[in-house]
Amino acid sequence: MDKQSVQSEMSSYVGKLLRDHFGKGPSSVFVSLEAPYLTIYLKDFLAPMERVLVGQKNHNKVEETRDLMMRELIPDIKATFRASVGIEVESIYYDWSFPNKSGILIGIVKSDQQSPNLKSYDPGSTLYEEVEKVSEQAEKAPESINSYLLNDRTLLIVRSGILVAIEKELIDSGYEEPLKISKRRLEKRLLSRASFEKILGKPIEDTFVDWDFQNDRSYIVFLLRL
Incomplete structure (x- = not known):
């Protein structure tokens, strides 16, 4: 298929x-x-x-x-x-x-081979600097940042190593759900105030964020308006 x-x-x-x-x-x-x-x-x-x-x-x-x-x-x-x-x-x-x-x-x-069409995306160091700034306001600067343009409209940003000690403790204590809801509200507010539209040169129609707490990883998706 x-x-x-x-x-x-x-x-x-x-x-x-x-x-x-x-x-x-x-x-x-x-x-x-x-x-x-x-x-x-x-x-x-x-x-x-x-x-x-x-x-x-x-x-x-x-x-x-x-x-x-x-x-x-x-x-x-x-x-x-x-x-x-x-x-x-x-x-x-x-x-x-x-x-x-x-x-x-x-x-x-699950794939042994990355899609040949997967494009790393960075219009300049300012994108990662802005992601880092937002992350520092919400938790801490990521240990690594990667971004991929999955199609003309979908930009995926992957952050690793962003959780602080108190967040890890809350997760271990079973407070993953309220932590995620609170973090999501905070980060989306910070993302909306940041300069991503100016950096990307396109309006952002939708912003989404979720976390893989077990692997200390986060996914941000910007839906761009063409």
Whole structure:
């Protein structure tokens, strides 16, 4: 199966899965696969009850409910991708933008060979300097930063070695969920205030962030407006 067919199959499956479990699926699902990274961008994804809670500024309640649902769905997504398109996804991360009614799934694909189309991306040292500045405000400067342009619109930034001692202690004590929600709110606020649009030379339509706490790694996704 060629890559376009694989991406189409993934898009159709994820749209149906979310519709079956949330009562309303996204109006559009955009899949980008450049091993070892996979992103699934969801547009117009907000169920009727969620819309009420968001209107009442109850974002945390929606986020907690979605986290519970995603924990149930991720094993099914991995199994279906493996069986239907032969893609072995090791882990899946996700984030939502409730004001924009959008979301992202970030998959790490098990692959012995990196996609030849995967492009490292850095328009200049200022991009990494800005990422480092935001990270220092939220936790600490990353030990390493890498960035990849998965398609014309999807910029993935991977940070490693960013957790501070108190965060590691909270994770070990079972406070991963509230820590992630708090960090996400803080980092997205800092990212929105930073100068990324000026550095990239393009407006940013959506910003997402999630963490692999066990491996002390973070994923930032900017959806660029062309």
